[in-house]
Amino acid sequence: MAAEIKAPALRPLPLAPPLLPGAMAGSRPYVASDKMQQALGFPGELAPDWQPKALAKMGELLGRYRSLRVFLDACVHCGACADKCHYFLGTQDPLNMPVARQDLMRSVYRRHFTLPGKLFPRLVGARELTREVLDQWYTYYNQCSECRRCSVFCPYGIDTAEVTMAAKEIMDSVGLGQKYSNEIIAKVHRIGNNLGLPGPALADTLQGLEEDVKEETGADVRFPLDEAGAEVLLVTPSADFFAEPHVDSLIGYAKVFHAAGIRWTLSSKASEAGNFGLFIGNYEQLRAIALRVREAALELGVKRIVVGECGHAWRVAYSFWNTLVGIGGGGRDPFARQLQQQLDPRYRQPMHICELTWDLIQRGALTLDKDANDHRIVTYHDSCNVARASRMGDLPGGQFTLPRAIIGAVVNRYVEMAPGTTHEQTYCCGGGGGLLTDELLELRVKGALPRMEALRQVADQHGVNFMATICAICKAQFSKVLPYYGFKMGMVGGVHQLVSTAIRLHAQP
Amino acid sequence: MSLASLLFALLFYVAAAVLVGGLAYRIVGYARTPAPLKIPTTPAPTTGGGVVLRLAREVLLFESLFKGSLWLWGLAWLFHAGLALVLLRHLRYFTEPVGSWLVFLSPFGVYAGFAMAAGLAGLWLRRLWLPPVRYISTPSDHLLLGLLLAIAGSGLALKFGVHTDVVAVKSFFRGLLTLAWEAAAGRPAAVAAPLPGRCADDRVPLQQAAARAGGVLLAVAQPGRRPARPPPPRALGRAPRS
Structure with missing residues (x-):
């Protein structure tokens, strides 16, 4: 398969390409096995009564997230988003237009949750949630990277990512999970990071990095792990520990901490900044994964939490950590309050590594x-x-x-x-x-x-x-x-x- | 009072009730649904005033749409601004005495009728012409544009074609508003003109107007982000008051 993949030709003008219906109908990720599903508390496979269950879940989500409700109601099919999605531009499959992707769920919403859809399904484009529709969901909601580019151009601010996340959550809840994401989430809980790198291996890797940097610069740059009493807890994507080119940035962070004389540490418990709970739209997973960071911060007694170079991790940290687990203010439970007492209020919590480095550069510390x-x-x-x-x-x-x-x-x-x-x-x-x-x-x-x-x-x-x-x-x-x-x-x-x-x-x- | 007048009077009340009731139902529904995770849309303002300003730009100028597609923005704005002016002008038939600002506005309202129709026609052509937009259109999308165009068309026809006795129309609607019913004007066209409007009224609140309201609610609720500095730990140490 890999050998046949060819990059599409670059477009001479950045115009919307002609439609190729069904072009990506065969692109589907592997389905999570029953074991993987059950490890996250989801049903192992599609049960005969999946349809009412899926609809019940959809109703639950509509009552849980105002965003989903508004987004499913608001669209007027103006098409402003149609040519804004990179997957549509690259594949030309019309179901990869953000509005068409949303409509895969909106049509079901109209049929089962709105009066016009119940009375005049054809008029408003409403569809039953059949097995074929569910398969379409699995195919095309797994062709959205939740990047939110379409939301920038939507006059109503509709965010397709929220719809995609809801769809993934509904599919998980009836036993149709995506292998890649769910396997990774299980690894985070079991081992501490997405890549499944256990503590001892991590310690070994970090020691190797210290030797490499010593050889390159002659300086004793440290890569500390689980050091209680450190000033900074660095939470970074686990790819930074050994993947190329990620590791070069980890070396960069370490050099910055070294040069500024900041005592820092990594944590083997929270050795992953990424939070795939966001990708599958599951609040409980999102929170459980974020809680590891709070536990590690409390155990190690750090004063600041800094996040490494990771996109969605920073979204979760910046926008959600406060109400989710109380990092950055907002948590109400005892642990959140304990953490607030512990963290240094003079700094932004959490802080991005770029914020830290830029502050140091401005102060002339580097x-x-x-x-x-x-x-x-x-x-x-x-x-x-x-x-x-x-x-x-x-x-x-x-x-x-x-x-x-x-x-x-x-x-x-x-x-x-x-x-x-x-x-x-x-x-x-x-x-x-x-x-x-x-x-x-x-x-x-x-x-x-x-x-x-x-x-x-x-x-x-x-x-x-x-x-x-x-x-x-x-x-x-x-x-x-x-x-x-x-x-x-x-x-x-x-x-x-x-x-x-x-x-x-x-x-x- | 004729049967036709009675029918139109009832239609008027039903349509008005659906418009107001439907909108209120939607707004209350949205307001009651929680928003546990903040999902700002870039470029998100960081202050309350910034939110109001951004909201105003989105609602009045369609800022995001402007970034997305200039053609679509132009047609949409032509239609919406035209509709707004036409609606304002129609206050003449419902208010007594007619305010001087309304007298000033009235001639513009006539041109706005054409702008509205032109915008709608453009939007509909676009929907029929562009393959991506045609692909995503449902029959109701076409129906809505058709109804709105019929409103604009019938209104313009009454102004420039089949002239009607506006004084009688006014007294009819004044009567409806004050619950003192009066026979409709002799020519049925006068009260029939808003008929497609009644249909669209019932449809609009269930989708677009409600959506706009929902969008406003959503946006107002979204400024919450990480505070620039966390509150001092002492304050957080106290038991939450609620």
């Missing part, structure tokens, strides 16, 4: 040699969850300016990609939302098309040879799909990888 990055001509890819679902610093738009400010401090040659492909309108890498799995490679390659077009332009016109980003999924996805478009896989890397190259450690007293 010695940076921009020329060390002169072999690179850099551009920056805004990761969707950071760009559209969070913020940094004190000003609106800080999530755009801070990473660029850091790059500006460590790099001489920087080029922006075309407007309309960055900042709030950034294109998804094509691998987010729990789709970063090999059986979906064709979708991932095609979904990367709009970003690759923008990259091709700056590569050809300005010789750009490095695309920095602050998301583990973006890094993994681009490493995989860049070669399909004729780029080198090493062309993508983290912002702190650039910091790591530029930072001078021996200059410290």
